[in-house]
Amino acid sequence: MSAPRVLLIEDEPALVRGLSDTLRANGFAVTVATDGASGLDAATANDADVIVLDVMLPRVNGYEICRAVRQHDLDVPILMLTAKGLEQDVILGLNLGADDYIVKPFRPGELIARIRAVLRRRNPTPEIARFGECEVDFTARVVRRHGIAIDLTAKELALMLYFAARPDRALSRDVILNAVWGNAVFVTQRSVDRCVATLRSKVEADPHHPVHIHTIRDIGYRFEPGLELSSVK
Secondary structure (H helix, E strand, O other), X not given: OOOOEEEEEOOOHHHHHHHHHHHHHOOOEEEEXXXXXXXXXXXXXXXXXXXXXXXXXXXOOHHHHHHHHHHOOOOOOEEEEEOOOOHHHHHHHHHHOOOEEEXXXXXXXXXXXXXXXXXXXXXXXXXXXXXXXXXXXXXXXXXXXXXXXXXXXXXXXXXHHHHHOOOOOEEEHHHHHHHHHOOOOOOOHHHHHHHHHHHHHHHOOOOOOOOOEEEEOOOEEEEOOOOOOEOOO
């Protein structure tokens, strides 16, 4: 089995060396681009399994690269590196199609964990996704707890299906709104928060201390199943 291919687009020499060594030591094949222009060419060549992308780059910034990758209809996972405390950078990146983010400075182990998580997207959406006491049946469009169908509203079901198909991804409220509510009705981000709250009350063992549907402060949510999603034939 070939090593997962990571495209690292970063212009800080010390960080490039450290990350490259860490990634290779953990079984990844690494290609490096040290400016935005070469990073854009490498990213749109579609030769990577995951892209680790710095926001602030010379010549072409990370947002433009992220936008270009999605405009080329490439489904490669993108993990963005952002400056500490700049939530607006994170939200913009997620809205442009990034899958997750990590804030500088960070521990190497955290980066490896995030990369492995976003790589799960390379697998086809399963027929059954299990988490905690629940399972999501994508074919039947039903969520069960202990084998019994849960009574969900149409929006709660749509939200749970959306989360379960995108495990371990940071999702901004705007992205969730567009995907689940669409543009046909006027809703606000508070609609997402209310729907998440009621969904948690039905699928989390302790809704006040959720272990699967996590809030990302000032940004949105991340669904963490805790186990690999598996297909049932």
